[in-house]
Amino acid sequence: MKILVVGRGGREHSVIMHLEKSELVTEIYVAPGNAGIEQHATCVPIDEMDIDRLVDFAKENEIDLTVVGPENPLNAGIANAFKEAGLRIFAPIKEAAVLEGSKDFAKQFMMTYGIPTAAYETFTDVESARKYVEEKGAPIVIKADGLAEGKGVIVATTEEMALDAIDKLMVDDAFSGAGKKVVIEEFLEGREFSLIAFVHEHNVFPMIAARDHKRAYDNDEGPNTGGMGVFAPVPDITEEIVQYTTENVLQKAADGLMKEGRPFTGILYAGLMQTAEGTKVIEFNTRFGDPETQVVLPLLENDLVQVIIDVMDGKDPHLTWKDEACVGVVVASKGYPNAYDKGMKLPAFSDVDDTFIVQAGTKRTEEGLVSNGGRVLLVGGVGADLDDARKHVYESLKVFEGSENFFFRTDIGVQK
Known part of the structure; x- marks a missing residue:
């Protein structure tokens, strides 16, 4: 098989390191890749957002399977374009990727389908948002509605921090339009973890739980980042918690998307908080998590290419994991x-x-x-x-x- 991976970051490097282990693979291309990836695959100078050129490349080079890493091309409709061209792609269509692309959509979706999450309100008016924060107090969480490379979430421990976050997102436009609409939600206390799954329509196959450290500095201090470190498995996240989360979060999400005519194929990621009331969703991503992927895939015993093929063909990939x-x-x-x-x-x-x-x-x-x-x-x-x-x-x-x-x-x- 010839495989094309779209992206340029650590997540894509990790995915490629595991794809290349497969005996099914003859060649891997990556667009655009990075200095580390070029040791494992042929880097192609096509930007991940240049969807037309990516489709043309896949046709010309007879690519058998495309795997997409980053969120921006997903929300721009890369899977739609590849499917329309008759090309096989392991990635959700934009109608399903909106689960990550809009925090407001995701919250409404969770409320509709009974997926446990924090209480929230959505705002497009700055004064209304500020007034809500003044009424609710702190700690409180301010989120940009749109995509902001993992940096559009501010966990405000004081009211002043929350008001500054609203100004940063809505007035200063720190994330190029992603914060023109904001979601303000209750602060959840507990232990954070992530659960990622291979999904095709109603079929959901969870991986092992991981825990990401998002704060920049030791002892979880400093600003939120895209992730400063991660580990798997997570000792305090039991099999019972994983099963509950699979049934009440990932499966409900997959079924809800099907019901709405947004069939999901690809990787569904749930960022979660284990609270005193049980598991609650912080956010959904519609692709491999970064950096969670980098520690989950090394523990997977299966051939990653075969897993993806089985999932897309509606088969159970029978995931097995190292006891490490x-x-x-x-x-x-x-x-x-x-x-x-x-x-x-x-x-x-x-x-x-x-x-x-x-x-x-x-x-x-x-x-x-x-x-x-x-x-x-x-x-x-x-x-x-x-x-x-x-x-x-x-x-x-x-x-x-x-x-x-x-x-x-x-x-x-x-x-x-």
């Missing part, structure tokens, strides 16, 4: 998630057993590998348990200690 743990720590550019410099030289890594590197914001130059984004790379490790996996990862990360250009959290995978 995986930890991933993100190395970010100093200043992220705010302003940061690019082009900073990366150190050479020494080989550490049971570790791997997934590149996200990197670029290859004559001087060597340099940074080209906020989240630069992820160092992952597999071990007998979380402590063992952490030990491997942080041994590998010693090359970054004392760096003036990069930083990483030192507490990823620590159970508190």
Whole structure:
């Protein structure tokens, strides 16, 4: 099989590292890819949003299967365009991808289909939003309705923070229109986790639970980011919790989308909070989570290509998992998630057993590998348990200690 992967980040690098293990694959292309991905696949200089050119490329090169990583092309209708051209694609149509593309749609959808989530209100008027915050108080959560690269959610611990967030999203337009409409919802207390599933219409096949650390700094301090580290499995998320979440969140979502004429094929991700009242949805994504993918896929024993084919063909892929743990720590550019410099030289890594590197914001130059984004790379490790996996990862990360250009959290995978 010839496979095309669309995207340029760490998630796509991880997916490709697992696709290439399949004996079914003869060639992998990626559009546009990055400096790490080019070691595993042929990078094609086509932007992920240039859907017409991607369709043409898939036709000309007789691509058998396309897998889409990022959310923007999904919401722009890449799956619709590929299907119309008679091309096989593992990705939801835009009518289903709106579950991630609009926070307001997602909240209404959850209310309609009885999916547990936080109480909320939606606003397009700044003064009304401010008044609501003043009535409800803090802590409270402010979300941009549209796509904002994982940075459009502000967990406001004070009323002042919440009002500043409203101004940032609705007045200053910090996310290019994504915050013209905002969802304001109750703050959920509990333990956060993610559950990702392979989905085709009514069929839902959950992976193992993962926990992402979104705050920039140790002890969950600092601003929200796209993710600073992650681990799987999650010891406090039991099989009973996973089963409950599968039935009451993922399955209800898949069935609801079918009922609305929005059949879902692809990866459905639920960001969740395990509260005193039970599991509640924080958000849905309609693609592989980043960085969760980087620690979940290394624990999958199945051939990833065969899994995708089986799911698309309406078959049970019979997912099996290693009895091990995986930890991933993100190395970010100093200043992220705010302003940061690019082009900073990366150190050479020494080989550490049971570790791997997934590149996200990197670029290859004559001087060597340099940074080209906020989240630069992820160092992952597999071990007998979380402590063992952490030990491997942080041994590998010693090359970054004392760096003036990069930083990483030192507490990823620590159970508190």
